[in-house]
Amino acid sequence: EAQVTQNPRYLITVTGKKLTVTCSQNMNHEYMSWYRQDPGLGLRQIYYSMNVEVTDKGDVPEGYKVSRKEKRNFPLILESPSPNQTSLYFCASSLGAGDNTQYFGPGTRLTVL
Amino acid sequence: GENVEQHPSTLSVQEGDSAVIKCTYSDSASNYFPWYKQELGKRPQLIIDIRSNVGEKKDQRIAVTLNKTAKHFSLHITETQPEDSAVYFCAALSLYGQNFVFGPGTRLSVLP
Numbered sequence: 001e002a003q004v005t006q007n008p009r010y011l012i013t014v015t016g017k018k019l020t021v022t023c024s025q026n027m028n029h030e031y032m033s034w035y036r037q038d039p040g041l042g043l044r045q046i047y048y049s050m051n052v053e054v055t056d057k058g059d060v061p062e063g064y065k066v067s068r069k070e071k072r073n074f075p076l077i078l079e080s081p082s083p084n085q086t087s088l089y090f091c092a093s094s095l096g097a098g099d100n101t102q103y104f105g106p107g108t109r110l111t112v113l
Numbered sequence: 114g115e116n117v118e119q120h121p122s123t124l125s126v127q128e129g130d131s132a133v134i135k136c137t138y139s140d141s142a143s144n145y146f147p148w149y150k151q152e153l154g155k156r157p158q159l160i161i162d163i164r165s166n167v168g169e170k171k172d173q174r175i176a177v178t179l180n181k182t183a184k185h186f187s188l189h190i191t192e193t194q195p196e197d198s199a200v201y202f203c204a205a206l207s208l209y210g211q212n213f214v215f216g217p218g219t220r221l222s223v224l225p
Binding site: 043 | 114119145147156157158159162202204206211212214216217218
């Protein structure tokens, strides 16, 4: 089944404790992206990647890191989480090469205390 | 950078009526405009999209129109049903980048 998966789905952590949210897709998509969703603000893009080893900042990259070592995986890293990073996070992927249809993962609800 | 505004923020309609949600964008280089539906507790799902070389696109009860000159695009849902109740997001993608910018969303309620 073609899908985008994220882990964990729920995470409660404390300020400053490094964490990684994984994202994987099995559709051989070139483009992958991370968003955070906050009430009243819609989805805001954090980072995106157009292919392996190619990443770029979205609108709200501060406090986040990403890597794209393999085509299927695009982990989101919070090296020192803070309470203002409490949010709902979505990973998404699309084929690229002119096909911009994005498929979203199920979401990760992160709470930073 | 791109800025996408979306109106209204909430919309209530009677079942069977039409609903229209409008988005405006600022970057004339944007050339791809998708609409997503997000039900409570679920992930966003693409319902329709349009490219800048097309003025209108329709899929059953859903249509999207694009006015490049005025830099706005609209979602039209006809014969609304209770299952259309959800939050709808518009987005824009620039020709020169791959940075998606979303509107803040519209909560649509279809009243039986």
